[in-house]
Amino acid sequence: MSLETAPATDAAVTNRWAGAPRPQTADHWLTRAEEVADILAVDAIERDRANAAPHAEVGLLKDSGLVTVLGPVEHGGGGQTWQTANRIVRTVSRADGSIGQLLGYHYLWAWAARLVGTEAQISAVEELYTTGNLFFGGAVNPRDSDLTITEDGDELVFNGRKSFSTGGRVADLTVLEGVLEGTDTHVFAIVPTDQQGIVFAGNWDNLGQRLTESGGVEIRDVRVDWANAAGFIDRVYQPLVYNTLNVPALQATFNNIYLGIAEGALRAAAAYSREYTRAWPYGGEGKSRGTEEFYVLEGYGELASKVWANAALVDEVDREISEILHDERENLTERRRGEIAVRVAAAKLRIIEDGLEVTTKVFELTGARATANSVGLDIYWRNLRTHSLHDPVAYKKHEVGRYALLGEVPEPSWYT
Numbered sequence: 001m002s003l004e005t006a007p008a009t010d011a012a013v014t015n016r017w018a019g020a021p022r023p024q025t026a027d028h029w030l031t032r033a034e035e036v037a038d039i040l041a042v043d044a045i046e047r048d049r050a051n052a053a054p055h056a057e058v059g060l061l062k063d064s065g066l067v068t069v070l071g072p073v074e075h076g077g078g079g080q081t082w083q084t085a086n087r088i089v090r091t092v093s094r095a096d097g098s099i100g101q102l103l104g105y106h107y108l109w110a111w112a113a114r115l116v117g118t119e120a121q122i123s124a125v126e127e128l129y130t131t132g133n134l135f136f137g138g139a140v141n142p143r144d145s146d147l148t149i150t151e152d153g154d155e156l157v158f159n160g161r162k163s164f165s166t167g168g169r170v171a172d173l174t175v176l177e178g179v180l181e182g183t184d185t186h187v188f189a190i191v192p193t194d195q196q197g198i199v200f201a202g203n204w205d206n207l208g209q210r211l212t213e214s215g216g217v218e219i220r221d222v223r224v225d226w227a228n229a230a231g232f233i234d235r236v237y238q239p240l241v242y243n244t245l246n247v248p249a250l251q252a253t254f255n256n257i258y259l260g261i262a263e264g265a266l267r268a269a270a271a272y273s274r275e276y277t278r279a280w281p282y283g284g285e286g287k288s289r290g291t292e293e294f295y296v297l298e299g300y301g302e303l304a305s306k307v308w309a310n311a312a313l314v315d316e317v318d319r320e321i322s323e324i325l326h327d328e329r330e331n332l333t334e335r336r337r338g339e340i341a342v343r344v345a346a347a348k349l350r351i352i353e354d355g356l357e358v359t360t361k362v363f364e365l366t367g368a369r370a371t372a373n374s375v376g377l378d379i380y381w382r383n384l385r386t387h388s389l390h391d392p393v394a395y396k397k398h399e400v401g402r403y404a405l406l407g408e409v410p411e412p413s414w415y416t
Contacts, residue, residue, distance in 0.1 A: 051210045061102075114329075129172075137168055146160070158219050164216050168215060199221060201215045207386050245324065248340055303358050345396040
């Protein structure tokens with residue numbers, strides 16, 4: 001099925017929610033996310049193979065209202081918590097890990113002003129993206145050299161390249177980060193994506209998460225008013241411990257992407273087994289259906305118990321970090337920040353290892369015919385394997401180990 005005729009595209013064009021009341025509660029928002037996931041699931045495999053920029057899919061997220069779920073109610077947003085936002089990411093990721101990632105990154109970048117901005121900047125950014133129903137991307141890859149920032153009067157001028165820029169061509173707004181030339185001062189700024197100085201390479205062609213528009217980008221003389229440098233007053237940065245929550249918040253969202261993918265794999269495999277998996281005729285037990293096979297039942301039981309355990313841990317960590325993210329920014333201490341980073345890391349290392357087991361072992365439970373490309377069970381492993389390499393899980397184990405053994409918390413960095 002081509003992207004032009006995919007149900008996701010049709011839904012984005014017709015907007016099935018036009019005229020419908022906006023969800024008012026967390027449960028109602030999660031129901032809306034399920035509706036979006038149901039649409040995406042219909043042709044997720046075909047869209048993955050087409051590997052086209054997901055303009056229609058982002059349109060679907062906008063039409064459904066999910067883009068502004070964290071936005072202020074007074075500007076038309078959902079006014080929901082991060083706990084709900086992450087559950088939405090998980091729900092969408094069950095159907096399409098790529099679109100779940102796009103939505104999760106959008107939530108983080110939409111929160112960027114609140115993480116590092118001044119009160120005036122927070123108000124301006126949240127009103128802008130919520131009233132405009134705008135979608136965020138980010139050119140902030142710390143493994144590359146920082147963008148170089150030079151001053152030109154009352155403007156900052158950004159230049160440089162990034163290997164990864166999730167959201168890319170489908171984003172309305174792009175978050176930039178660079179270092180002021182001749183200093184060690186980092187500056188975040190939000191700029192319109194559609195301008196000559198932002199040139200996307202269009203080179204994202206990876207094993208999984210193929211629709212995340214995560215290719216390279218070149219930044220050429222992109223200008224930002226000094227007044228829009230996030231968190232600066234009179235060109236001096238105003239630091240808070242809260243500013244460093246960007247990484248734990250993003251990694252908590254990763255956990256929900258991974259958990260959603262694992263849940264999606266288990267759900268898809270179970271549906272296949274109920275319909276197609278055959279009993280092994282040489283086992284001596286005379287089973288008539290694959291769903292009667294002892295090893296199949298045992299296997300699903302083992303995988304389900306691991307997924308459910310992961311969900312319980314991720315839910316609890318999401319509750320904790322959501323409380324911190326929605327608390328007064330001045331209340332966060334360095335110790336508490338480090339403790340929540342460890343909790344997020346513990347959930348991450350667990351869901352990566354168990355999720356990879358789930359997305360691999362489902363083939364043993366569904367049978368040889370389930371390896372057909374038309375079935376598409378490989379999409380779950382490919383998506384989870386690709387994004388779980390974002391940063392080494394071994395270092396997450398190290399962070400958790402130092403806390404468990406020595407009571408030490410990790411120092412804030414681009415990956416902790």
